Amino acid sequence: GQQVMQIPQYQHVQEGEDFTTYCNSSTTLSNIQWYKQRPGGHPVFLIQLVKSGEVKKQKRLTFQFGEAKKNSSLHITATQTTDVGTYFCAGIAMYSGGGADGLTFGKGTHLIIQP
Amino acid sequence: EAQVTQNPRYLITVTGKKLTVTCSQNMNHEYMSWYRQDPGLGLRQIYYSMNVEVTDKGDVPEGYKVSRKEKRNFPLILESPSPNQTSLYFCASSPGSWTEAFFGQGTRLTVV
Numbered sequence: 001g002q003q004v005m006q007i008p009q010y011q012h013v014q015e016g017e018d019f020t021t022y023c024n025s026s027t028t029l030s031n032i033q034w035y036k037q038r039p040g041g042h043p044v045f046l047i048q049l050v051k052s053g054e055v056k057k058q059k060r061l062t063f064q065f066g067e068a069k070k071n072s073s074l075h076i077t078a079t080q081t082t083d084v085g086t087y088f089c090a091g092i093a094m095y096s097g098g099g100a101d102g103l104t105f106g107k108g109t110h111l112i113i114q115p
Numbered sequence: 116e117a118q119v120t121q122n123p124r125y126l127i128t129v130t131g132k133k134l135t136v137t138c139s140q141n142m143n144h145e146y147m148s149w150y151r152q153d154p155g156l157g158l159r160q161i162y163y164s165m166n167v168e169v170t171d172k173g174d175v176p177e178g179y180k181v182s183r184k185e186k187r188n189f190p191l192i193l194e195s196p197s198p199n200q201t202s203l204y205f206c207a208s209s210p211g212s213w214t215e216a217f218f219g220q221g222t223r224l225t226v227v
Binding site for chain 2: 006009035042044045090105108
């Protein structure tokens with residue numbers, strides 16, 4: 001079945017440093033989504049990428065979707081304490097018949113920020 | 116307010132005692148799903164439903180049942196819970212399987 005690998009599992013940064021998490025799929029994706037889960041909270045949708053090579057920005061967050069639609073990244077510039085949490089990518093496989101299936105989540109990257 | 120509501124939020128039960136975790140959404144979404152979250156394993160899909168009376172297995176369905184008799188409700192049933200089902204459970208809904216998912220607050224289940 002489809003697998004979505006996400007690295008690193010943990011990332012410690014000093015406040016103000018940049019942060020990047022990477023996501024790789026074993027199969028071509030129809031789209032990829034990113035979620036953030038604060039400690040003790042539930043996953044909250046951040047963004048969806050659909051097109052090959054797509055880049056989207058939300059303030060200090062930059063999301064990229066690879067040209068082959070098998071990998072993606074989330075980059076945070078100048079981290080702040082409010083960025084603490086776990087970031088998940090979630091992919092939807094594109095099957096040869098053109099259909100799509102549900103979300104497969106990566107295991108997440110825990111972002112820990114030291115003031 | 117658009118939301119996904121799960122109950123209960125916390126539950127401690129004993130092995131073998133049947134339980135149901137309820138999930139309800141008020142957004143008229145067709146797609147609903149259940150996930151369990153375990154340390155180091157991320158979110159794994161248990162079951163999903165494309166619409167009323169249409170359900171299918173996810174990646175880890177063993178030991179669970181679901182039903183979708185109404186569009187808004189998607190209960191998760193553990194007929195005979197075991198300690199390896201101790202986990203944090205999330206219900207989610209979305210307009211379609213490929214669109215933004217809205218998650219409930221989570222249910223922390225402990226089976227002793």
